[in-house]
Amino acid sequence: MNPIKTLFVVVCTCLISIASFSQSNDDQEEALSLNSGTIDNQFEYILRKSGNFKGTNGQAYEAVKLSMFLTLRAHTIDSLKTVHKNLAETQAVVKSQANEISDLKANLANTKENLDKTNTEKDSMALFGMQMSKTGYNALMWTIIAGLLALLLLFIYKFKNSNAITRDAKKALAEIEEEFDEHRRTALEREQKVRRQLQDEINKQKKI
Numbered sequence: 001m002n003p004i005k006t007l008f009v010v011v012c013t014c015l016i017s018i019a020s021f022s023q024s025n026d027d028q029e030e031a032l033s034l035n036s037g038t039i040d041n042q043f044e045y046i047l048r049k050s051g052n053f054k055g056t057n058g059q060a061y062e063a064v065k066l067s068m069f070l071t072l073r074a075h076t077i078d079s080l081k082t083v084h085k086n087l088a089e090t091q092a093v094v095k096s097q098a099n100e101i102s103d104l105k106a107n108l109a110n111t112k113e114n115l116d117k118t119n120t121e122k123d124s125m126a127l128f129g130m131q132m133s134k135t136g137y138n139a140l141m142w143t144i145i146a147g148l149l150a151l152l153l154l155f156i157y158k159f160k161n162s163n164a165i166t167r168d169a170k171k172a173l174a175e176i177e178e179e180f181d182e183h184r185r186t187a188l189e190r191e192q193k194v195r196r197q198l199q200d201e202i203n204k205q206k207k208i
Contacts (some may be wrong), residue, residue: 035071039079042072 050064056134 039076
């Protein structure tokens, strides 16, 4: 290849690279601003716009315009105020949510207590003002029913027994009354016979 052409290509390539780099730096500087973007970008903007020099002792220094510094300080203070405000609002929200969580826990505890009480009342019965379990209540009720049934059977037995005794007593009374009537009839016949004999004797005595 011709050396002149080669040199020309190299020079063109370098010029294009330098132009691209300069354009990139210009675009980046245009993207940075003191009045927009993040605080970090604003610091970067000031660093790019600040001048540097060396002191008498050879130490490097950065020269920043006072107006730019004051603007950056105002923006930083505003950002800090915004951060503090957001932090205060976040803390208020956290406190409110903590209170709500506490209230929810209290309501949950009350609900659980009421549920336990409801389940206890559901599984128990009130008798004479006292709470009893369903098992104890059923046992007591069946005991009372069994006792009443036993008393009923005893009453029926005694009633039948008394009825039988009454019938026997009535029968015996009827027999006694029948015997008494027979005895009275016999006594009446005997009395009438004795009276006739007495009258006959009186009649005989009168004839004599």
